[in-house]
Amino acid sequence: EISRRSFIGRTVAAAAGITILPSYVVSGLGHTPPSDKLNIAGIGVGGMGRTNLRNCKTENIIALCDVDWAYAKRCFDDYPDAKKYKDYRKMYDEMGKDIDAVIIATADHTHALTASHAITMGKHVYLQKPLTHSVYESRLLTRLAEKYRVATSMGNQGSSGEGVSLTCEWIWNGEIGEIKKVESFTDRPIWPQGLNRPQEEMVVPGTLDWDLFLGPAPVRPYNAIYHPWNWRGWWDFGTGALGDMACHILHPVFVGLKLQYPTKVQGSSTLLLTDCAPNAEMVKMIFPARPDHKDVTVKMPEVTVTWFDGGLQPTKPEGWPEGKNMNDAGGGALFHGTKDTLICGCYGKDPWLLSGRVPN
CATH class of the missing domain: 3.40.50.720 (NAD(P)-binding Rossmann-like Domain)
Structure with a gap:
């Protein structure tokens, strides 16, 4: 005995089977079915x-x-x-x-x-x-x-790129020896920083819900200096140049050197304000020695990692190619080893050795 509903369902399914291919067949033809x-x-x-x-x-x-x-x-x-x-x-x-x-x-x-x-x-x-x-x-x-x-x-764009992989491979293979010093920097901020809170209260644009933008932040009057995009330098909304770019530039440092938490941190900056990140800063972090690792052929001693932003850069090491810009796509990192110095750009891109040698 077949109910009306099951009869209709079977009939429709049979008719559909004439023209509709199963999803695995469609996938095999190089197309992804909507259901997948x-x-x-x-x-x-x-x-x-x-x-x-x-x-x-x-x-x-x-x-x-x-x-x-x-x-x-x-x-x-x-x-x-x-x-x-x-x-x-x-x-x-x-x-x-x-x-x-x-x-x-x-x-x-x-x-x-x-x-x-x-x-x-x-x-x-x-x-x-x-x-x-x-x-x-x-x-x-x-x-x-x-x-x-x-x-x-x-x-975190670039974290799975070839540059990060190559940087790690050279470090782990001992191409530059033991690393006790790393310097890194960004050319940010490229948005307003080092400012006092504006006194002017502007009319909120009709297309913007300012209350929803503020979310969990303390209430403050709208000003165009905060939004769009320029919120990065204001502590209530953003994390400044370090928070914005260190995840890119220090990624190969943390992965390549297998870092976890620092034991000491020291910072200095331009005028420190309560509402806004400083124009420029330098932060020095000391990380303890890491244990031997099966993938690493070189010892990993205590290492000092220094961060610069706001136009500050590390001093170019001896042997730096004349006229070569240290800034590569927004910043860079220098790994100073006992045998050589490895340099990579922002996102770990395009690593190279100061000696000019190209590892096999």
């Missing part, structure tokens, strides 16, 4: 978020959220079928059941809020650097990702 694509939502899509989403354009971009719809307009235009939001909480409430993964590129101070909410909903998260606004928040996200068993990644 991820449903992705973007939060903070006016700048880097738009670039991140563009790299996922093969997937289903189903929702977009930004507190400033004028700044986000280009991204909105990229995905006319995606539902638009200003408040990420409303987006999660309305579309949470349909979202597989979230790409987040908001201001630093709202990274942890938007990401932790997504993780506790069981959503996979790609979160732009710097990971969070504080150390506590980073540890919180780490614990949540482990608890909810979701895939997570920080937007």
Whole structure:
């Protein structure tokens, strides 16, 4: 005995089978069936978020959220079928059941809020650097990702590039000997820093929800010096030049030298203000010796790592090629070894040895 519903279902399935190929067949033809694509939502899509989403354009971009719809307009235009939001909480409430993964590129101070909410909903998260606004928040996200068993990644371009791999290979093979000193720098900030809080209170643009932008930060009047993009130098919203770029430039340092926590830190800077990061700074960190490692042929003694920003750079070592710019794509790092000096650019790109030798 066949019910009307099951009869119709079987009939429709049989008819569909004539024209619709199974997903594994479609995949075999070089196409991804819609059912096999991820449903992705973007939060903070006016700048880097738009670039991140563009790299996922093969997937289903189903929702977009930004507190400033004028700044986000280009991204909105990229995905006319995606539902638009200003408040990420409303987006999660309305579309949470349909979202597989979230790409987040908001201001630093709202990274942890938007990401932790997504993780506790069981959503996979790609979160732009710097990971969070504080150390506590980073540890919180780490614990949540482990608890909810979701895939997570920080937007640290270059971390998986050939330059980082080559730098690590040369260090671990002993090409420059033991390393006791590293110097690194960035050409940032390229946004306003070293400023006092502006006194002028401006009219909030109609396309911007200033309250949502502030999020967990203390309330302050709107001023165009904060948004868009220039929030990076203000402590309530960003982390300054070091927070913005050290994750790129010090990545090959931490990975190559297998660093964890420093035992001593000392810093100096231009005028230190309460609201805004300084114009320039130098930070010296001392890391303890690391134990022998099966992949490393050289000892890893105590090492001093010095960071410069705001136009400051390390002194060029003896033998530096005349006329060669130390700044490579936004900064660089110098590993001073007992046998040679290794130099790489921002993101660990294009490593080379001061001696001119090219390791095999």
